[in-house]
Amino acid sequence: MNIAIIEDTPVNLMLMQSLVSRLDSGLVCQIFSDPLLGLSWVIEHKPDLIIVDYMMPGLDGLEFIRRCRNDPGLQDQPILMVTAAAEKEVRYAALDAGATDFLTKPIDRNEFNPRVRNMLRLRASMAATALRAEELASIVEEALREVHLRERETVLRLARAAEFRDPETGSHISRMAHYAALIARQLGMSEQAINTLLLAAPMHDVGKLGTPDHILLKPGRLDENELEIMRQHALIGYEILKNSASPVLQMAAEIALNHHEKFDGTGYPHGKSGESIPIVGRIVAVADVFDALTSVRPYKAAWTLEAARDYLLEGRSSHFDPRCVDLFLECWEEILQIRSLYND
CATH class of the missing domain: 1.10.3210.10 (Hypothetical protein af1432)
Structure with a gap:
């Protein structure tokens, strides 16, 4: 699974990258200190989890989330926003913009690890549900196709019955x-x-x-x-x-x-x-x-x-x-x- 981390502070960026790498060897982490570059990559690659800081130059976390949610391919991906514990108004605004959950500063491994795991489980569950929905849609489509073929055959045979007379x-x-x-x-x-x-x-x-x-x-x-x-x-x-x-x-x-x-x-x-x-x-x-x-x-x-x-x-x-x-x-x-x- 792919995780994108967008954070303008190098220390926090490297810390979160390190914590992710220890969670699971199968996780691929992309880090960005420039929010605009991060947004461009996220829109193109549609990662399974996005972690974004609130306070960033040029593009804050709220606007970053809004632009993500405006993309049809990013409307369901989990997004974690990193904020200070006291920034309640920011959290409310983030929820309104489409944030899924929050991480508080300073970054704590005991908070970071379970929240990231939970978001990845959520994403895996959503992906499995979407896949099952596609499978069911395919089954229904095939069943309907067979019904339509039988209907077509019945119709043509009825028309031919009239034709014989x-x-x-x-x-x-x-x-x-x-x-x-x-x-x-x-x-x-x-x-x-x-x-x-x-x-x-x-x-x-x-x-x-x-x-x-x-x-x-x-x-x-x-x-x-x-x-x-x-x-x-x-x-x-x-x-x-x-x-x-x-x-x-x-x-x-x-x-x-x-x-x-x-x-x-x-x-x-x-x-x-x-x-x-x-x-x-x-x-x-x-x-x-x-x-x-x-x-x-x-x-x-x-x-x-x-x-x-x-x-x-x-x-x-x-x-x-x-x-x-x-x-x-x-x-x-x-x-x-x-x-x-x-x-x-």
């Missing part, structure tokens, strides 16, 4: 999720929210698990009755995903319910409009429609990228949130990269 491909849900993340990042959402969105967006159509095959897989246009049944997938998806303790499934439920709402209020299932549609619903609406248009389906050929871009622009403020459209199309190079990376 839907003519859409796994690449579609990957592309649209990354398109959605692209918009979210442009909107300034936090990385945590973006990562949650990446996991939640693929479940936007999980409600199609409840859609009959003859409607879901019909190669031609749906009639009005069939459309009404198809539109139920938004509510079915919400019912499947709602009331979960998982933030991912909570967001997924919100997306499933709202990604077919339109900005002008003509969407479904509830005819919400404008900002009454949750932002994740507005984001996924743009991402999902763009990828659906540019992908092959049993009932249509894939649109060109330019035609799909024009469709988004035509739907600004009617079908889509105009800000989401604009931010998405500003990232055209990233869109092309996502399409290339997650190609069918």
